[in-house]
Amino acid sequence: MAPDARAHPSRVVVLSGVYAVTLAGLVVLRAVVDSLGFVSMGWLFVLALLPILPWLIPALAPVVARIAPNVQSLKLPGGFEIALRDAAHTAPTLGAVENVLTQDLPAPFSISEAMTVASGVQALRATGSPTAVVDLGAGTKWRLPNLYYLAWLIANEPVLHWLVFTETEQTVSGVFVGVAHAADVCHRIEGAYPEYAQVAPQLAAGTASVAEPTRSDGLVAQFHQIRNGVAPPGQDAAPTLAWVDAPMLRSVVGPDLGTTAVPWGTALDRAGLQRLAQSPVPYVAATTTDGRLRGLLDQREVLVEFTRRALEGAQSS
Secondary structure (H helix, E strand, O other): OOOOHHHOHHHHHHHHHHHHHHHHHHHHHHHHOHHHOOOOHHHHHHHHHHHHHHHHHHHHHHHHHHHHHHEOOOOOOOOOOEEEOOOOEOOOEOOHHHHHHOOOOOOOOOHHHHHHHHHHHHHHHHOOOOEEEEEOOOOOOOEHHHHHHHHHHHHOOOOOOEEEEEEEEOOEEEEEEEEEEHHHHHHHHHHHOHHHHHHHHHOOOOOOOOOOHHHHHHHHHHHHHHHHHHOOOOOOOOHHHOEOOHHHHHHHHHHHOEOOEEEOOOEEOHHHHHHHHOOOOOEEEEEOOOOEEEEEEEHHHHHHHHHHHHHHHHHHO
């Protein structure tokens, strides 16, 4: 019968200590002995992960299985390259939700429109995607209270969480602006405009999704709470009702807006992987040469797959 590691804790401690000392020795030798320069930091990272491989692989298996078919090659340890086919996820558009919420003021918000918004959010939820595209157009498409209302709805969704912003630059539409968590968009607007911070506590959000057809009356009331709470009727030129363009979004959302993008193509090189790893949000845009959004790379999926391939390379060498 194989020995049970739990029955010999001292042996586990000793082996772990020896492994840690050996790894530390390699780090020191690499730093002081020029001939050991071939032992890159990437390989040291791989060696550090090897002891936890039996626990790491089962935990990451579902994610790895989802991304693995999209990875064609990985070169180690020098100039590595991850070649991708369809690793970029497509973020759904708002559809009917956008049609309703981009109506200019002082357009009324009726029960039928609330039902359209609720059905649209449910359709987005059914895609299973945690992201949705918000197109700012040329900057005269979304009023601030309408965008705040959208972000508030998404922030209280069980599936949707992230807003992917695009804009129109000259004649090019769908140009990537940034990615932000819906709750962060709300908090940043509340921080920039105290009127929104005063309205926020009045918006009663339950634990379940607020965007349900049975709650249409509530959705109408919540929209008007925002609209009338941030500016009195008749003051359509108030700053709290301003149009939202890309510069304003960057100014208000600030560091919570992830703007990292990598070129859309067949390969993610070392520089692209570094940008992806340093992104403050878990989604990185894949864009064309003129900046148009083509899809989103999940930071965690790509890094997990890179680690998996690195571990495979270490085991087979």
